[in-house]
Amino acid sequence: MGRGLTLEQLAQELNQMDVSYNQKKNTGSQLSKWECGVNTPTYLDIRQLAEFFDVSTDYLCGRAIKKVDLVETLASSADVCFGVQKLDTKEKGELYELIKGFLKGRKERGLHGIAEENGDMQLNLENFDEEDDRC
Template sequence: MKERLKSLRREAGLTQADMARKMGITASAYGFWEQGRNEPDLKSATKLAEIFDVSTDYLLGRTNDRHRPYYELGTKDIKEIDALMKDLENQMDIGISFHGEPLDEQDREVLMQSIRTAIEINKQRAKEKYTPKKYRGDK
């Protein structure tokens, strides 16, 4: 990933400081990504892919095809999911139990992550299935 980030940034004629401003992080934090010392989280990787107009799979080195699929989740989708998860978490503060026993913090976190993953998969499948052909950008 570090090589792809460096290459894409240079192609775009941007400095690390420029990218840091676009990402809302420090220049050193962005530099750590290009050095391979740290990796961006899902939200940051999605934003990077949008900035460079490539797929997250390309950014992660999983494919050499730069084309970003129309059904890939964007930052708007991630923000919507974040808001939904925050609402759900607030509702869960009331208390949730399994077989009459309250969930401990670890079980609660596993449940929340499972729900988030299911929402992300379903949102992506819905985009795949219901996006009109004229907006798909198929080549």
């Protein structure tokens, strides 16, 4: 995640970002005070940092990534999307059955791992046709 920037360079990068919600200028001294706990960044500052580093504000605030129970999610009335496609109730049921079958087959074949890097699953999406709109 680190980009090898000094605090002054980071402040300059943040000041160059095109964000409508945070118009005040940052300084290396200000960022140093955040880092040392002398001052606390505002929500807008945290939001801008999250955007710059491409992480969530929760991550910057030290909140753990929430585990999602897929069974619960698929059984609920919550919207579930795959890329741009919203899944209806029947599709959510079919997805549940696919996952259940996959896990059963994996267990029967003795496969117990997924390629991971830094705790994130690596997906090959080279042939995945994704549109700009998101669900």
